[in-house]
Amino acid sequence: MRLGIIADDFTGATDIAGFLVANGLSVIQLNDVPDAGLTVDVDAVVVSLKSRSAPVDEAVSQSLAALDWLRQRNCRQIFFKYCSTFDSTPEGNIGPVTDALMQAMGQSITVVCPALPVNGRTIYQGYLFVGAVPMNESGMRHHPVNPMQDANLMRLMEQQSTGKAGNVPYTIVEEGPEAVMAELARLEADGVRYAVLDALDSRHLATLGAAIADMPLITGGAGLADGLCMANPMPAGSREAAEKAGKPLSGRAIVLSGSCSQMTNLQVAAYAGKAPVVRIQVERALGDVDAYAQELLDEVLKAEGGEYAPLVSATVPPKELADIQQKHGAKQASHAVEQVFHALARLLESQGFSTFIVAGGETSGTVSQALEVSGFYIGAQIAPGVPFVRAIDKPVTLVLKSGNFGQEQFFALAQDLARESA
Ligand SMILES: Nc1ncnc2c1ncn2[C@@H]1O[C@H](COP(=O)(O)OP(=O)(O)OP(=O)(O)O)[C@@H](O)[C@H]1O
Numbered sequence: 001m002r003l004g005i006i007a008d009d010f011t012g013a014t015d016i017a018g019f020l021v022a023n024g025l026s027v028i029q030l031n032d033v034p035d036a037g038l039t040v041d042v043d044a045v046v047v048s049l050k051s052r053s054a055p056v057d058e059a060v061s062q063s064l065a066a067l068d069w070l071r072q073r074n075c076r077q078i079f080f081k082y083c084s085t086f087d088s089t090p091e092g093n094i095g096p097v098t099d100a101l102m103q104a105m106g107q108s109i110t111v112v113c114p115a116l117p118v119n120g121r122t123i124y125q126g127y128l129f130v131g132a133v134p135m136n137e138s139g140m141r142h143h144p145v146n147p148m149q150d151a152n153l154m155r156l157m158e159q160q161s162t163g164k165a166g167n168v169p170y171t172i173v174e175e176g177p178e179a180v181m182a183e184l185a186r187l188e189a190d191g192v193r194y195a196v197l198d199a200l201d202s203r204h205l206a207t208l209g210a211a212i213a214d215m216p217l218i219t220g221g222a223g224l225a226d227g228l229c230m231a232n233p234m235p236a237g238s239r240e241a242a243e244k245a246g247k248p249l250s251g252r253a254i255v256l257s258g259s260c261s262q263m264t265n266l267q268v269a270a271y272a273g274k275a276p277v278v279r280i281q282v283e284r285a286l287g288d289v290d291a292y293a294q295e296l297l298d299e300v301l302k303a304e305g306g307e308y309a310p311l312v313s314a315t316v317p318p319k320e321l322a323d324i325q326q327k328h329g330a331k332q333a334s335h336a337v338e339q340v341f342h343a344l345a346r347l348l349e350s351q352g353f354s355t356f357i358v359a360g361g362e363t364s365g366t367v368s369q370a371l372e373v374s375g376f377y378i379g380a381q382i383a384p385g386v387p388f389v390r391a392i393d394k395p396v397t398l399v400l401k402s403g404n405f406g407q408e409q410f411f412a413l414a415q416d417l418a419r420e421s422a
Pocket residue numbers: 009011012143144145258259260261264282314315316321324325333334335337338359360361362363364401402403404
């Protein structure tokens with residue numbers, strides 16, 4: 001197997017898997033660390049964890065277990081995938097997990113590159129930008145679980161890990177793969193453990209992909225995986241063959257939105273003009289979850305029948321979210337909302353729903369776990385970073401959308417494309 005990927009959340013996992021498939025690699029995504037006996041015959045395996053906001057020791061032990069599993073399958077390279085907005089505060093898990101993987105693999109340096117230029121995430125002089133602004137000035141400063149208040153990736157890495165961080169600036173990336181490799185060697189000799197790689201566009205990603213093709217352990221976002229593939233392209237026709245595995249099935253659909261990102265707020269508003277929306281009330285979610293989920297199901301069943309599937313949404317704008325969090329506590333509120341989605345997803349499945357379009361990484365993890373799906377075949381991308389996926393265990397199609405991904409009409413577009421290709 002070429003590549004073994006450890007992803008810290010479910011949408012992050014489908015994001016990177018979608019880019020690999022779009023580059024013609026055969027890919028399977030496995031949710032949580034699989035059984036020791038499972039055999040797979042693909043170019044890349046993505047193990048998706050729900051470790052982004054887990055306690056540090058859990059995130060580390062889950063990631064090491066995933067590493068063990070992948071190494072037993074002779075992966076040539078291990079890729080630790082985290083968010084293109086580096087969702088991780090100074091207390092976050094990216095540093096500790098990176099350290100644990102480095103130690104287990106005997107590595108003294110690795111790279112840090114969350115860039116995903118096609119979705120507006122670029123790295124300049126080690127600072128992460130979201131569109132035209134540094135990350136800490138973007139909507140990410142209001143994130144419900146990981147509010148991002150710094151855009152300097154070297155500082156963030158050093159605050160949450162054990163070593164020194166350095167930067168490979170875009171001026172060196174512009175010079176080509178050999179220059180990047182030479183700079184990495186220089187940084188390593190200088191005692192740098194985490195080399196933050198600048199990347200402003202896909203040309204830079206291709207250069208970086210060529211430069212790090214032989215590094216045993218790399219870390220970053222899906223853009224870096226795209227770069228790896230660009231540097232080592234598959235034969236013509238591979239993409240169509242790879243995408244077939246995750247082709248959407250036709251079936252009763254529901255949209256579930258648990259992301260409060262800027263883009264999801266826009267997507268929910270746009271979809272509200274086209275389809276019925278059932279809103280989740282956090283106060284109710286904090287009470288009897290099962291009874292509340294049953295009520296929501298009843299509302300969905302009443303709302304069905306239009307051109308587009310009903311949407312069940314907890315999505316709120318930043319001000320409303322801040323009020324909710326102040327009143328109930330951020331962790332309690334987000335946990336309660338996730339519990340409702342968990343219970344509701346099970347009820348929906350029992351009623352015959354088989355297409356789940358989900359917004360939000362944590363929410364996607366919750367829904368996938370509720371449906372007891374152990375993994376996915378990956379299909380074509382609906383938008384960069386959001387492919388159709390098909391459960392490996394049952395005839396269920398899912399779309400797991402990262403909070404900030406997709407265009408405003410995403411929820412309707414996903415259904416239009418599913419109808420076209422089913
Ligand atoms: N109205 C709400 N009040 C409080 N918490 C909420 C509310 N709606 C959603 N949440 C919680 O906010 C969190 C959103 O995280 P999630 O990962 O699903 O979305 P995201 O962070 O926008 O997506 P991504 O991780 O893909 O960028 C979840 O834990 C969810 O339960």
